Amino acid sequence: MNNQQLSAATFLLTDQDDYSADQERLNRAIMQFIKDHWHHDEHAVFVLTGDAGTGKSAAIARTFSHIQRLARQKSGFLAGSQNNLLVNHQEMLKIYQEVAGADTVLHKKDFAKPTPFINDHAKTGVRNDITFVDEAHLLLTQPDRFNRFDQHNQLTEIIRHSRVVVLVFDPHQVLKLKSYWDWPRLHAVIDHYPHQIFDLSHQFRIKGAQTVADWINAFTAGQILPIPATDHYDFHVYTDGTPLYQHVRMVNQRHGLARMLATADFPFTVFGNKTWYVHAGSLRLPWDKINMTSTPWAQLPKTINEVGSIYTIQGFDLNYAGIVLGPAIGYDPHTQKLQIHLDQYQDTEAFKNRSDIPDLAQAKTQIIRNSLNVLLKRGRLGVGIYATDPNLRQALIEAAQESGRP
Missing domain, CATH: 3.40.50.300 (P-loop containing nucleotide triphosphate hydrolases)
Structure with missing residues (x-):
């Protein structure tokens, strides 16, 4: 399956879909945010929000691909950086890994679910450089033995193990109490760190309506x-x-x-x-x-x-x-x-x-x-x-x- 077929079937934009001015502005904002906090010891959090269908996943997938391209070059401030994109949704993870299989820059190991990422980094103590989190409103906000998550909040743990976190957040897509989020709960986590919130408004999915x-x-x-x-x-x-x-x-x-x-x-x-x-x-x-x-x-x-x-x-x-x-x-x-x-x-x-x-x-x-x-x-x-x-x-x-x- 090629990228065009993948795009038509998923949250990714097709080649015929132009990125909105907001999405172009978002890409620049994320890159600037990373540069501003790259040489700081503290953690930093960039939050992308917007209604369902505004192209949030497509935008961060594009930016993550760009970052991985820079990370795998021999020079530049991102050269050699360790970065991941996490999603707590098995069906979406399949798409990301499928895209990686058809891309010369991305690797399947670049994509993971939050719990394995957290548990692996807790064992090694190695800090990730940039961690993208798609559908962050699906992150657990309490321990869950079934998912082998023993801590209390997945976002808190992801931030702990990352230099910069870029996350997608839409409280209107919260579907379970064990991952219950709203804006006050998000701010209770991110207000401890330098952070920026960016809103996307252009509707992509619902065509012309x-x-x-x-x-x-x-x-x-x-x-x-x-x-x-x-x-x-x-x-x-x-x-x-x-x-x-x-x-x-x-x-x-x-x-x-x-x-x-x-x-x-x-x-x-x-x-x-x-x-x-x-x-x-x-x-x-x-x-x-x-x-x-x-x-x-x-x-x-x-x-x-x-x-x-x-x-x-x-x-x-x-x-x-x-x-x-x-x-x-x-x-x-x-x-x-x-x-x-x-x-x-x-x-x-x-x-x-x-x-x-x-x-x-x-x-x-x-x-x-x-x-x-x-x-x-x-x-x-x-x-x-x-x-x-x-x-x-x-x-x-x-x-x-x-x-x-x-």
Whole structure:
């Protein structure tokens, strides 16, 4: 698979996509930040933030590649420097390593998950020079024996073992309590060090339709606005899951990378041989299985017959996303607001209790809203929605009719 195919299938920009002025400015800002702190003994942290789809991962991947090119030259201030890019997301790690295999500058060992990086550096005591962290909002904020992380905060440990840290942070993509982040929690870590925060705003993923991104932002906050009418984005509401799935299959045949996705409020287990299903009206499709291959889920042809989850698809681009909103996402016709039913959410791993979060119900509610944000912003060319809750389904249909959309 060449870089063009990889780009079309992932968070990376294709060759036809120009980098925004913000991204060019970001690259210069990161390089200047590194130079400013290169000869200091203290640690320093550069934070990149921005909405889903603004090209954060693509931008830091480009900058990291540039840094590694300089690190592997014989001269220059970065020559011989030891640098890594970390991501706590197995499917995204596959893409980074796949890109490295097709690149003469990057090596697969340049990319790793946070826990092995932390544990290795704790043993050797050797400090990394520059550590990039993609999807830093997935870093653990408590010990996790399953992941072999015994300390209390992965970001704190990464900073401890690095001269400069460059991280991507979006609190609206936090999906588990064990990696619960918000801006106050981030500042509690980075305010101990020199730091800079850079915001990206240009929307890359949702093609030509900022109004769609604005609608999704309002929806995840609880408000249903009229569905935007745009010729540049295929945005429809469905009264049943079967026609939605048929449309996904049609788009997949024409353009590729169209998949069904759902909120995590249909029963499932991660391990075991039992097949669990997502129900959407007359539609019944199996949940995605654990992907033991080196190919990301969305690139496997057979997954057109499955339903992906937030963990499968976070950070990736699809051409079209068919979204099933499960029973945890309801609607109150009297208040005209979304209702979040915590007791209907089936992702028990996401809701493992913590004693250090004052308002646990609010944190859990925000995690479900974040999952909506992640799912609804996957489609580059379009999104289709089916809601299992009758009140929500009717409200969405009326919102579509207001703009003349089916």
